[in-house]
Amino acid sequence: MIYKVAVQDARYPLDKSAGSDAIHRDPVYSYAVTQLLDEGGWTGTGLAFTLGAGNDLVCQAANYYAQRLIGHDIEAVMADFGNLFRAWSNDPQFRWLGPHKGVVHLALASVTNACYDLWAKKRGVPLWKLLLDLSPEALVQTLDFSYLEDEMTAEDALALLTSQQNDRRSREGILQSGYPGYDTSVGWFNYSDEQVRSNCQQALDAGFSAIKLKVGSEDAERDIRRAYLLREVAGPEVKIMLDANQQWNLPKAKAVCKKLAAMNPFWIEEPTHPDDIQAHQTLAQEIAPVKLALGEHVPNKVLFKNYLQTQSAAFIQVDAVRVGGVSEFLTISLLSKKFGIPVVPHVGDMGQLHQHLVLFNHIAMGHKALFLEHIPHLKKHFVHPVRINHGVYETPQEPGSSCDLLGV
Amino acid sequence: MIYKVAVQDARYPLDKSAGSDAIHRDPVYSYAVTQLLDEGGWTGTGLAFTLGAGNDLVCQAANYYAQRLIGHDIEAVMADFGNLFRAWSNDPQFRWLGPHKGVVHLALASVTNACYDLWAKKRGVPLWKLLLDLSPEALVQTLDFSYLEDEMTAEDALALLTSQQNDRRSREGILQSGYPGYDTSVGWFNYSDEQVRSNCQQALDAGFSAIKLKVGSEDAERDIRRAYLLREVAGPEVKIMLDANQQWNLPKAKAVCKKLAAMNPFWIEEPTHPDDIQAHQTLAQEIAPVKLALGEHVPNKVLFKNYLQTQSAAFIQVDAVRVGGVSEFLTISLLSKKFGIPVVPHVGDMGQLHQHLVLFNHIAMGHKALFLEHIPHLKKHFVHPVRINHGVYETPQEPGSSCDLLGV
Numbered sequence: 001m002i003y004k005v006a007v008q009d010a011r012y013p014l015d016k017s018a019g020s021d022a023i024h025r026d027p028v029y030s031y032a033v034t035q036l037l038d039e040g041g042w043t044g045t046g047l048a049f050t051l052g053a054g055n056d057l058v059c060q061a062a063n064y065y066a067q068r069l070i071g072h073d074i075e076a077v078m079a080d081f082g083n084l085f086r087a088w089s090n091d092p093q094f095r096w097l098g099p100h101k102g103v104v105h106l107a108l109a110s111v112t113n114a115c116y117d118l119w120a121k122k123r124g125v126p127l128w129k130l131l132l133d134l135s136p137e138a139l140v141q142t143l144d145f146s147y148l149e150d151e152m153t154a155e156d157a158l159a160l161l162t163s164q165q166n167d168r169r170s171r172e173g174i175l176q177s178g179y180p181g182y183d184t185s186v187g188w189f190n191y192s193d194e195q196v197r198s199n200c201q202q203a204l205d206a207g208f209s210a211i212k213l214k215v216g217s218e219d220a221e222r223d224i225r226r227a228y229l230l231r232e233v234a235g236p237e238v239k240i241m242l243d244a245n246q247q248w249n250l251p252k253a254k255a256v257c258k259k260l261a262a263m264n265p266f267w268i269e270e271p272t273h274p275d276d277i278q279a280h281q282t283l284a285q286e287i288a289p290v291k292l293a294l295g296e297h298v299p300n301k302v303l304f305k306n307y308l309q310t311q312s313a314a315f316i317q318v319d320a321v322r323v324g325g326v327s328e329f330l331t332i333s334l335l336s337k338k339f340g341i342p343v344v345p346h347v348g349d350m351g352q353l354h355q356h357l358v359l360f361n362h363i364a365m366g367h368k369a370l371f372l373e374h375i376p377h378l379k380k381h382f383v384h385p386v387r388i389n390h391g392v393y394e395t396p397q398e399p400g401s402s403c404d405l406l407g408v
Numbered sequence: 409m410i411y412k413v414a415v416q417d418a419r420y421p422l423d424k425s426a427g428s429d430a431i432h433r434d435p436v437y438s439y440a441v442t443q444l445l446d447e448g449g450w451t452g453t454g455l456a457f458t459l460g461a462g463n464d465l466v467c468q469a470a471n472y473y474a475q476r477l478i479g480h481d482i483e484a485v486m487a488d489f490g491n492l493f494r495a496w497s498n499d500p501q502f503r504w505l506g507p508h509k510g511v512v513h514l515a516l517a518s519v520t521n522a523c524y525d526l527w528a529k530k531r532g533v534p535l536w537k538l539l540l541d542l543s544p545e546a547l548v549q550t551l552d553f554s555y556l557e558d559e560m561t562a563e564d565a566l567a568l569l570t571s572q573q574n575d576r577r578s579r580e581g582i583l584q585s586g587y588p589g590y591d592t593s594v595g596w597f598n599y600s601d602e603q604v605r606s607n608c609q610q611a612l613d614a615g616f617s618a619i620k621l622k623v624g625s626e627d628a629e630r631d632i633r634r635a636y637l638l639r640e641v642a643g644p645e646v647k648i649m650l651d652a653n654q655q656w657n658l659p660k661a662k663a664v665c666k667k668l669a670a671m672n673p674f675w676i677e678e679p680t681h682p683d684d685i686q687a688h689q690t691l692a693q694e695i696a697p698v699k700l701a702l703g704e705h706v707p708n709k710v711l712f713k714n715y716l717q718t719q720s721a722a723f724i725q726v727d728a729v730r731v732g733g734v735s736e737f738l739t740i741s742l743l744s745k746k747f748g749i750p751v752v753p754h755v756g757d758m759g760q761l762h763q764h765l766v767l768f769n770h771i772a773m774g775h776k777a778l779f780l781e782h783i784p785h786l787k788k789h790f791v792h793p794v795r796i797n798h799g800v801y802e803t804p805q806e807p808g809s810s811c812d813l814l815g816v
Contacts, residue, residue: 146657
């Protein structure tokens, strides 16, 4: 039984240029950390990610939800988590502050993630194993399909999971081989050309075959020059992703994306405002076969549904520490699978939690094991930091979701 | 010069059934109240509206913005408010909590509204007069068109306002005749059939010719019965609006809306999730000529642009205490005018602020003077409560935006 909850505001200032992008010039990577203390001695830990200012607001909102868990057994909570999630995210007064977005939804993510973590710890298994061992029925019971019914009901999700059961064995080899990573730290916005060159070489030497460059400069020529420079250094085979962090409006995005096409980007990420379904749809049509990726700032399953329906996102970058936690992440992954679109999470959690989730997405849903973003900035602060060898995530073995932080 | 700021958490419990709808069963109407104290003795007051829980979070976030105004002169602030609004709403760390939605955007609304209020008080005029007296250039300087450029730039907005200048005189008569109101309190969700009947009669007796009924029941038959009952009592000429408060998913909305068509609703409001552009587009096409209205929960201009582009909203219910205040309200009104869609605000402010804004929309933009929602619940708490006579709002004459609250 959960006898106590605590929510902590954990902030980690970064080195000068790391983490910078076109819009977030001075981030302080921060977590609203929910801890659920169980009488059995386990502590469930859940994270929501922010960039510093206002992390305290997320903590206060998380506490609002977390308090309700006191006196409850985690197995009972998770047996009907889908209904609980629906009820909490539609709290009659609190939902006005969203609904399903912003501070309150980040808070729900933190608490939800703590629930899944405690569940796995209490069962003594890593989260990926807990999820894989659940029956499709039990898994679907933890999800909420409200407002998705025009595309996917709980029954549809169950059918999808069941249909993938036979081939699961063939995909389990990834547990030994590990999930591929990509290096997101090659080209932060503030890095000089020289740094980008040398980071690229280091990434290739470390075994990565996919890397990212930040674009979205005031001066588009800077973006274009750096993108072609990186292609030159990396060679034609390496996958290069370009990330504009919402810095363009539609007319500018059209113009710049067309100039970037010839360096063959694997995707162009967050070209414009994360709420702008129509702009992404128009852009995707105009710049095809160049593909768009987005999700870092998309708050909920309803907006993701819209991006899938309009065929504007070729890669879904849902982040389980931005949407309503593991539950909504899995719901969006199922929906993406229905549309045949790969899930390549943004990792506000630095990959700690997502390394579990992408294994489940691949094995249980049949999602392609493309690659998972790797950001090492907070490595030293985690109790069980992710382990990357030759560009591949080693499968975590510790019980839980690998989100415990040192000193928190 | 602004020498001090204060943000207050003002909550007003309601009578038992007033204010109830299909999703908000137990609202506590609340304001995050920003006050800007000017050395000249004026206090600028701005509101954001919530339903109770979490109003404190909005207050904290508002204080984050408001502190920056200390030491500044309001005339200087407003001379370049569009750029300030863009900078604040894209604060490099804080925007992660949105962007442009949820707690942080509600907070920005409160502070923005306080700025406009102080500006009008210092000039000694009601807000509607301040706005009408500004040159189109000066008005546009207070707005931010970022992410709207594919549909409207600052230059386009200027051209629109300028083109309406010649006919303004012909629309100024409304300042004498008053802006029509509609009665939103006839059919709250929890009211019995008998109450709905008698409220309808009272509304007609009070001079209203447009009234609203809450729908969105678990049992659709209840909605249908009540809607036809209200039509029977009101007669064929009265405009009846039906409000589902997001309670339907798309399949259910289709089914129920088709059954409601024959009672000739003037609009059906918030049929489903406020982020679901595609669902509204599909529904609007399927139930035409029945029209949809929405905006109460739409957080920003980017989503409104999407609703306009997809022709899914026939009435734009933008609320200046939900989006980023007067500035974003006017931006969205200009965009709506471009699309030929009327603006009929939701009034979280109980009409106090919006009575000024709809006068400006009508006279300066040429928006049709349809009607403004009227909710009397908090009347006794305002220093200058709206005055409704024979269903018409009397034009306010006091300096400012009529948002001062007693005892706050």
